[in-house]
Amino acid sequence: MSRLISLFAVLFLFWVVLSGFFTPFLLGAGVLCALAVAWLANRMDVVDHEGHPIHLGPRLFTYWPWLFVEIVKSAWMVSKIILDPKLPISPTMVKFTPGQRTVVGLVTHANSITLTPATISIEVAPGEFVVHGLTRENALACIDSEMDRQVQRFEGQRAVKDAA
């Protein structure tokens, strides 16, 4: 139920931001549309921990800035490789086991790997990632990485361990 209310709030906020008008008619239409979409989403059974993960909550806002710094660092490195006249690349594929347990955690890890330039996740399954790296160091750096630990913290594994 709390998921449904939060979905309605997010949808209504989205409507207000996109419309930018605050007349009673448009706000009322926004409420009606948000209610209709929330009802349909509930009927489609997509409002669960995967479709609307509010349990992650504030951890999102500590993970994203960290990820942005990582992106900038590796984008700078890839830019240096591109501008190097010798083009020092050594493409490598690695296969390894990620440490995440939930679906949302696995997808976050895979998306983060692809988001940072120089690494692309090619195969994603529980217990097996295949990653393609621009250089051998990039690819090998994905195994048991700091990112892996950060995503584990992000999906709340630390908290689960503490509770158990």
Next chain:
Amino acid sequence: MFTAAAAGLLIAICLALVRAILGPTVFDRVLAANTIGTLAVMLLAVIGFLTGRPEFLDLAIIYGLLNIIGTVAVLKFFRFGDLGEPGNGDLPR
């Protein structure tokens, strides 16, 4: 300042276009089209600032949404040779 950014984005789009024309495989072309889409979203936002008309941001959002759908549709087509479920094929027509 935004004129310079728009010029830079146009240069980048031209470079991506070169790859789309050269691209030996179809995946190179799709990759270039995807990059052009992202750059076009940025260009729309920059033009919105350049002309002082924030309505362009709405266009940028719509273009971004269409870009995803376009890329995934093309990929699905090239991966399965079909846009939907092929079905079992032996149904009476």
Next chain:
Amino acid sequence: MSEVIYVLSWLSVTVGAAFCIIGTAGMIRMPDFFTRAHAASVPDTAGAGFLLLGMMLQAGLTLVTVKLIIIGILILFASPTATHALCKAALTRGLKPPMADGEVISKR
């Protein structure tokens, strides 16, 4: 204060545009599809991020900034998904990624 923000946004927009040009130049320089995908993710992430950051600093706390954040979230969710789907499709269609070591390094 406003001068500082102006300079910061100018820097950010310039860096973003530079990343876009470098990334697309890399798309032309790289020898094969998979390495081109690596180059293409530079303008998709760092380029777009810095450009949006610069525009946000320029707009201040308005509805425009919220829309820019929505565009940013859209790009940051969509582009890795598209790249991943593209690479997986290329691999299943039989495109061979060139590898320096000649084989997949497996580690568990």
